[in-house]
Amino acid sequence: MRAGLFFLDVDLGRDAINGVILGANIRANSPGAYIVIVTAHPESAVITYKYKIGAGDFILKNDIDQMEMRIRECILQGIELILSTKKEPKIALFKRxxxxxxxxxxxxxxxxxxxxxxxxxxxxxxxxxTEIISTISEIASKLDDTFFQCHKPYIINFRYIKNIDIKKRIVYLEKGHKIPISFRCLARLQKAYLYYLVNEGK
Incomplete structure (x- = not known):
């Protein structure tokens, strides 16, 4: 079985296999799986340790207001874990x-x-x-050092810089993008971009 993302309810009904047992079977056949336990009983976490499920997260059913957000978070975490095994860096996000x-x-x-x-x-x-659901700080935490937040509402990719106008505080990117640089970020941007250029080929 390939690595995958699984949401398991501890209580699957009287006639179904217990979610914890199912999780143990999944873990045995797919060591790279990202398993999320959904339960109304916080104490169920102890049982998952006993069966060595290695759950990536737990979602409580009785917190309805937070469930959708927690499910979204777990989906992104699981997908990113799977993508991390690939050679080309990728991130997973929700579109609008x-x-x-x-x-x-x-x-x-x-x-x-x-x-x-x-x-x-x-x-x-x-x-x-592409328009996505996220904040600038959340997506910044997923990116590497080739990205830089040059202004409160902007992040740029050093790979696509054509020119930096220090006097006007503008970054010119490929395809004609013109991105403003805040005065506070100017010196840090110059230092970070120089570091990128020196280490680009390493």
Whole structure:
């Protein structure tokens, strides 16, 4: 069985196999699986340790208000764990329509906050633009050192910089993108970009 993402309810009904036993079987056949236990009983966590399920997370049924958010978080964590085994770096995010979208990090030019929209970002990629559900700080935590937050609502990819105008505090990217640089970030940007250029081929 290939690595996958599994949401298991501890109580699957009287005529079904126990979710904990099922989790143990999945773990035995798929060591790389990301298993999330869904239960109404917090004490069930102890049982999962006994059966060596190695659950990646737990979601409580009685916290209805948080369930959707927790499920989204677990889906992204599970997908990213699976993607981490691949050679080309990718991240998984939710699009505005709620579907899951896998992004190739190396193809992302820049990221910007959508004005007056809560938890909405616009990602400029090599082959188009995608709007996603996230915050600038959340997506920044998923990126490597080739990305830099040059202004509160903007993150740029060093790979696609054509020129930096220090006086005007503007970064010019490929495809004509012009991204402002905050005064506070200017010196750090120059230092980080120089470091990137020196180490790019290593």
């Amino acid at each position: 329509d709620g579907s899951i979208y896998t992004m190739h990090i190396n193809q992302m030019y820049c990221i910007e906050v959508i004005p007056k929209e809560k938890r909405k970002l616009r990602v400029h990629e090599r082959y188009g633009i």
